[in-house]
Structure formats: C-alpha cells, structure tokens
Amino acid sequence: MAFQYVPKDTYLDKMNPLVKLAYVGTALIFALLIDEITDLSIVFLWILVGAAWWMAGRVELRSLGFLLSLMKWMVLFLMIVQGLTYRLGDQTVILQLFDYPVPGTGTNYGQLTIGGVMFGFLVSTRIIAVVTVLPIFTMTTSMSRLNAALAKIRVPQKMIFMLVTAMRFVPLVQESWQAIIDAQKIRAFDIEKANFYQKLRRAYVPIVTPLLLLMFRKAMDLEVAINARAFGAKKERTYIEDIGFKGVDYAGFAAVFLIFFGMLYLLFYQSEPIALFMYQWILVGWNAFVYVIQLLQIDVLLQTFNSFLLDIPYLGIYFGFFDQNLLLGYGGVFGLVILLFVIYKLAGR
Known part of the structure; x- marks a missing residue:
C-alpha cells in the first residue's frame, strides 16, 4: 500500500527519518513556487529525481495502484474544472460543453479554454510533485523510528502521536475498504461491474457506511488503549532504538538540499x-x-x-x-x- 511501511534492507530504510521528512518539506516549498507554464519542465525533472529516490528505496509501483488511480482522476477533474472557470491566459475555446454565460462580462463558464486547461494541468503537477515524494517517506520509515526521531529533537509527544496515528490510519482505511469490498462480493454485490453513475447513486453506500462505522469503532478502541497506558503522563518516555545521526544521514541531508537549491536555480534562471x-x-x-x-x-x-x-x-x-x-x-x-x-x-x- 502507498502509505504503509514495507521493511527492506536499503540505505533509505536505515536513514534517519528526519532526512526524509526534510525531503517532504522541500517538496512542499518547491510546489508552492511553481506558478508558470514554463515551470512544468522543472517539475518533470523533480519527478525524475523522485523516481531515482524510489529506485534507491525499492518502492514498488504495484503497491501504489490506489494512489495512481486517484491521481489520474484528480488530474482530469482539475483540468476540466479549471478549463471551465479559469479566465486568464489563452482564452481560445477548445470545446463548448454547455452554455452558461455571465451577463455583462462576456464570460461563458460552459466553454473549455486552453488557458484554463493548462492552469489545471499546472495545479495537478504541483500536487504530483509532492505526492511522488510521500511514498519515499512513508514506505521506507517505520513509525517507531519516526516516533523516536521526533522525540529526539523535542517535538511534543501529543504532536508526534497525532502525526503517527494519522499515518497509521491511512493504510488501515485502505485495508478496511478492500475487506468490505471483498465481503460484499461474497454477497453478490460487485462494485467493479457498476458504471460511473451507478457507483455515485447507490454502489458506494453499502461500502462507505460500514467503513465509517468501523473507523469510529477503531477510534474508540484507540482512546481506551491510550488511556489505559497513561498517555500524556509527565514522565519522560524511553525508546528501544536510539536514533542518532550517522554518515549516511549527513549525506542524505546534503543530497536533499543540493537537489532543492539546484531545482530552485533552474526554476528561477533556466x-x-x-x-x-x-x-x-x-x-x-x-x-x-x-x-x-x-x-x-x-x-x-x-x-x-x-x-x-x-x-x-x-x-x-x-x-x-x-x-x-x-x-x-x-x-x-x-x-x-x-x-x-x-x-x-x-x-x-
């Protein structure tokens, strides 16, 4: 799964989680700086560098099927919505899907324009630039090491708990989703055979409803578990692993910031x-x-x-x-x- 740690013997697995967290942070900053169509070439270079990190961490593409499928529909949705609503740039009309003129402005929100579609594609690539980095962090970092690394730099325990719990809940939701779908298939209800309209109208109801109830139950069980273990007690916690900085971690930090500042130079000057x-x-x-x-x-x-x-x-x-x-x-x-x-x-x- 795209957000679940898979133990492997790689340099990225052995690396301090803070290095990979810094890579995610630089990806967020980089994505915010992309604002021109000509910047797309730099985004593609960033994604290629991310692919090299994927290979270094042996991240399997087949485990990212759900994420890639979600991104496919996201790109299509943003290009259509922005194509219909964005009214800057090239206003050449590609297609007129329907007629929705705005009185007194000369704007028709039923027209798909080149400028809008390209802006939608630009927004999509900004999201993809960040999303390609996330599996490098989540699939090569165990939650116990991340917990210990954040505690080492004095991050409050409650903030660590919220971050780690959120990251653990994502694969849990995916597993529960698939388990419910399999259970419904046994009852002769196959969502994959329904068309798009049927899925929106009634197919997802027998899946989403038990999923929400299951997540509420998991949250209640988690509350009982952390209260039973005296979560929030003032005494300082100890950890099995002592997460420090080694040579590979300093090399990782150097690579992250070299890539980041190199991309910024290309973005602003080349x-x-x-x-x-x-x-x-x-x-x-x-x-x-x-x-x-x-x-x-x-x-x-x-x-x-x-x-x-x-x-x-x-x-x-x-x-x-x-x-x-x-x-x-x-x-x-x-x-x-x-x-x-x-x-x-x-x-x-």
Missing part, C-alpha cells in the same frame, strides 16, 4: 531554456505521431469529427505543438480519444 529543449523533443515525437496518423489515413475520420460533429473549422497542422488545432483541430483530438477508447474496450474483450 526554466525557459529547459522548457524549449523539452518542447523540441516533444515536437519531434508529435510530428512522428502525426505522420503515423496520416499514413494510416485516420486523419480523414478525425477531420469528419472536427468539421461536421463539432463545427470547428479545420486549418491544418502548424509547426508548434500547442497550435490551436493540434492535429486536425480539437474536434479531431476529441475524435481520436473516442477512437482509442473504443479500441481499448475491444482489445479488453
């Missing part, structure tokens, strides 16, 4: 050249993709979608990747998405 370099390689891949589409003569189908179904004129392919028409206009892109979805469904059968 974001546009790096963005241009990545843009050129993306453009090469895009042109190759366009060539394959034209070679297979799929462009005729896309042009039909563009001109007749969505009534957006076809102007041809321009050199720029973010040209207003992309491949054959946004209607063509919409048609291509539908085509790929149909192929995916047919292949699944």
